[in-house]
Amino acid sequence: MARAETVVGDRWTVLILRELFMRNHRFEEIQAQTGATPQMVAARLKALEGDGLVERRPYSTRPLRHDYHLTEKGEAFYPVLLALRAWGETWLKSPEEGRAVQxxxxxxxxxxxLGPVCESCGLPLRREDLTVKLSPAYREERQARSEAFKASR
Structure with a gap:
C-alpha cells in the first residue's frame, strides 16, 4: 500500500484520475473540474505520466498542445476509484442527497x-461496460465550475 500511495495518495491526483475516467482529456477541463491550480495539475499529470498511468497525445500542432489519456496501467485504477466512490456515497452523504452518478x-x-461488481448481475465492472447518467444537481455543479473557470480567464 505504501508504494501505491506514493503514486496516487494525493487528493489532486485522485481528482485528476476521476476527470480522465470521465473522459475529460484537456488540461483546462481537468483544472476547471478539480479546482487545482495550473501548477498542481501540471505537476500531477507529469508525475502520472512518469509513473506510466497517463500518456500525452498531441491534438494541435500550432501551437503544440497535448491532451491526456489513461494507459492500461491507469485504466487498472478504475476499481479503486469505484471503491472510493462507494465508500463516499455510503459514509459521507445523507440518503436524501441521492447518488451524483448513476x-x-x-x-x-x-x-x-456502487461497484466493483454489478449489483444486478454480479459481473466485474469495467469503465467501457458502463453508461453514465449524472444527477441534475451534479451536472449543474460541473457546469458551474466550467463556466466559472472560463469567466476567470
Whole structure:
C-alpha cells in the first residue's frame, strides 16, 4: 500500500484520475473540474505520466498542445476509484442527497450500483461496460465550475 500511495495518495491526483475516467482529456477541463491550480495539475499529470498511468497525445500542432489519456496501467485504477466512490456515497452523504452518478451496466442493461461488481448481475465492472447518467444537481455543479473557470480567464 505504501508504494501505491506514493503514486496516487494525493487528493489532486485522485481528482485528476476521476476527470480522465470521465473522459475529460484537456488540461483546462481537468483544472476547471478539480479546482487545482495550473501548477498542481501540471505537476500531477507529469508525475502520472512518469509513473506510466497517463500518456500525452498531441491534438494541435500550432501551437503544440497535448491532451491526456489513461494507459492500461491507469485504466487498472478504475476499481479503486469505484471503491472510493462507494465508500463516499455510503459514509459521507445523507440518503436524501441521492447518488451524483448513476451507472448502467451494458452487459445486463440494469443499474450497476456502487461497484466493483454489478449489483444486478454480479459481473466485474469495467469503465467501457458502463453508461453514465449524472444527477441534475451534479451536472449543474460541473457546469458551474466550467463556466466559472472560463469567466476567470
Amino acid at each position: 451507472y448502467t451496466h451494458r452487459s445486463c442493461g440494469k443499474p450497476a450500483g
